[in-house]
Amino acid sequence: MFKKILIANRGEIACRVIKTARKMGIKTVAIYSDADRNALHVQMADEAVHIGPPPANQSYIVIDKVMAAIKGSGAEAVHPGYGFLSENARFAEALDAAGVAFVGPPVKAIEAMGDKITSKKIAQEAGVSTVPGYMGLIDTADDAVRIAGEIGYPVMIKASAGGGGKGMRIAWNDEECREGFQSSKNEAASSFGDDRIFIEKFVTQPRHIEIQVLCDAHGNGIYLGERECSIQRRNQKVIEEAPSPFLDDATRKAMGEQAVALAKAVGYTSAGTVEFIVDGARNFYFLEMNTRLQVEHPVTELITGVDLVEQMIRVANGEALTITQDDVKLNGWAMESRLYAEDPYRNFLPSIGRLTRYRPPEEVADDAHVVRNDTGVYEGGEISMYYDPMIAKLCTWGPSRGEAIEHMRNALDSFEVEGIGHNLPFLSAVMDHPKFVSGDMTTAFIAEEYPEGFDGVTLPQEALQRVAAAVAAMFRVDEIRRTRISGRMDNHSRRVGKEWVVTLQGESFEVKVKADKKGSTVKFIDGTKLRVTSDWTPGDPLAVLDAGGEPLVLKVGRIDAGYRIRTRGADLKVYVRTPRQAELATLMPEKMPPDTSKMLLCPMPGLIVKVDVQEGDEVQEGQALCTVEAMKMENILRAERKAVVTRINVEAGDSLGVDEVIMEFE
CATH class of the missing domain: 2.40.50.100 (RNA polymerase II/Efflux pump adaptor protein, barrel-sandwich hybrid domain)
Incomplete structure (x- = not known):
């Protein structure tokens, strides 16, 4: 087995590879740019080598610099992660020439399947159903418009060397095609150093379902079930799950066998993913093959128990697979939510800055419940403008899909992130969306359900009442503490009122709070009573409560006369006032924002x-x-x-x- 592996990547995937290598007793080498000098993957690795300025095209994807780091460190193998050089045949060739093992497929397989144009031609020759499109290279925007007209709008403009949604645009008319062609070329050149573009028919109402394959150099190949990746925004996956709620056993078997056959046809080894578009009748069409580890690989690991990174390393070491197709059993259900540094309230635009608070939920792994967080950041670290905005992958597992979703809801509510914009509220909103819960979704889910963008969650009345009760009980505890700190310790309980008006989401609730040693009973004006218990202490940014017999997790921030509360995707300003204060508050004029319309x-x-x-x-x-x-x-x-x-x-x-x-x- 290898003694030392260099990870030619950064962020969470570099950290992920380091964890498995450490488990296998293999030393690791990290590479880093100026922007990543203090990054988590650098801290975790046994060694680290500096390779240049922050832009990836001056550091992480400069083959000569990476090769120099390999030679200087004495690494025997390289894991490329995903993105960057992971599907770059020239890099694989350079490693082969240097006698360094590539933890990935052979050069010929990368050339055949890593290039989306070539892979489609091979798939067609192998009898695999493919989406209609133009397989040749497209040189100019005029050519793109002409070809799109022949295929018929809408079309997908894609970077041949692309991945992760980079260099990809949907065009519905000539103008969008012309603009999209140029933007795709620019993004492709910047991200991959390859600006080749191709065009294919955009299939409306599709589901994006992919098959995980694993092959060795001894002729063995298996598939490890599928992943549903239909929740996408700007062609970038946001939430993935395994298995798919849509496939039946027969379709899963047919897709899996076809994926393995395609991999074997090109002499594929290592882990790879064959992506399909599946229509409402479960007809499936080959989309592309990613000749690398996928971002969403953890959900496959959670339902199969197979460490894909370990298998990749063993295959690269020349070992034969010890797992047969009959050994692959799909157990339970897994969810993955991608945490992005972006502002969901500003059309998901990227956000950068310092993570002033970063506290993921506690990781758990037992027979009934798994919470896993793959991340590459830490509290106090910087989110840079130079790289992909994904900062963590939060995964949950449960025996059933419903349980996996419920575990994800609670984990998202418990995830504390401050200092940057982030998409936690949106992820929570999806987990509660009836269409998602039912499994009735396509890749158009976000566009259809949030056509005007995401502006937060409006909590239903029952949930609103539970939050109001919880906050009233918390406020009472806060008031008692303030009374004690002020020095008025005598009869402090009589100084803290019992009647309050809780205002949130445009509604006001008149409540009476009756406390005892074990918690509080909150009575509403309509006679409803909710019991609230918690060990929350004023100043804690996270409150874990029981309200009305159900668990409730609140992120808490202090504001004048109340709190900023975030829960289940809702971001609320909750005011707790005495009846008189509430009466006077209604008379206060509302502050208008400045006019920026011009x-x-x-x-x-x-x-x-x-x-x-x-x-x-x-x-x-x-x-x-x-x-x-x-x-x-x-x-x-x-x-x-x-x-x-x-x-x-x-x-x-x-x-x-x-x-x-x-x-x-x-």
Whole structure:
């Protein structure tokens, strides 16, 4: 077995590989850019080698620099993780020439299947059903428009060397095709160093279901069930689960056998994923093969008990698989939620900054319940603008899908993140969405269910009442503590009132709180009584309570006359006042936000790629104004209505912060 492995990656996947290598007794070498000098994967590895400036195209994907790190460290093998150089044939060739093992497939398999154009041709030749599309390279935007017209809109514009949603656009007309082609080329060149583009038919109402395969160099190949990856935003997976709630045994077997046959046809070894689009009648179409470990591999590990990273390392070491297809049993259900550094209230735009608080839920692993968090960050660390915004993968397992979802709900509520924008509220909202709970979803789920974007969760009346009761009981504890601290210790219980008005989500509840040594009974004006128990202490940012006989987890922040409460995707300002204070509060005028309607504000920290207009131009609704790049993604900012540009404050190459004024209008 290898004695030392270099991980040619960063973040959570580098940390994930280090954990398995450590379990196997293998020493690890991390590589890092200037931005990652203090990163978690650097701290976890046995050794670390600096490879350059923050941009990936000056560090992590520069083959010569990575090869120098390998030679200098004496590593015998390299695990590429995903993204970066994981599907780069030139890198695999360089390793082979240097006598270093690649923890991945052979070069020929990477060339055949890692390139999406070539893989589709091979799949067609092998008799695999594929989505209609143009398999040749496309040179210009005019060519793209012509080809899209021949295929028929809508079409998917994709980077040949792409992955993770980078370099991918959906176009519904010629204008979107022209814009999407150029943006896809730019993103592909920036992320992968390869700007080749192809186009295929976009299948409406599809489900995205992928098969995990595992092959060795001795002719053995197996599939380890499927993963449902239909909850996507901007072609980027957000929530995955295994198995799929949609497949039956016959379809699963057919997809699995076809995936293995395709892998064997190209001499594939190591772990890989064959992705399919599945329609409502369970017809499936080959989409692409990812010749690497997938981001969502943990859910497969949780339902099969197979450590995929360990298997990859063993296969790279020349060992034969010890697992047969008959050994693969799918046990229970697993969920994965991707925690992104992004602001769901600002159309999920990237967010950067320092993690002032980062406390994942406690990890658990027993026969009835698993909570697993794969992460590459820590409290006090920086989230950089240079890399993918995913900072953690929260996974849960349960004997059934319903139990896995409930474990995920509780884990999301217990996850504390402060200092950056994050998508925890949105993840919680999906877990409670009736369509998701029923398993009735397609890749259009987010676009259909949140067409105007995500603006938070409105709690139903019953849940609102439970939160009101819990906060009233918490406020009473807080008031007693303040009374004691103030020095008024005599008869303090008589100084703290029992009658309160709790206001949240536009509603007010008049309550009476009766406390005893074991908790509080909160009585509402309609006679409803809820028992609240908890060991919460004022100042704790997380409250774990029982309210009305059901568990309730609240993230808590102090504000004037109450708390900022976050639970189950809802972000609430909860005010607790005496009846008189509540009466006076209704008379207070509401503070109006400043008028920014005549300004284009930068929605995220990023780099201005180009400005499409000039001062004095009259712009129309929907017209492109400028392009901002952040975390390897290009974002085109458009005019919301007809206007005249009076002032432009930026130029290409400028770095901007959130809400900086890009341009002004008449």
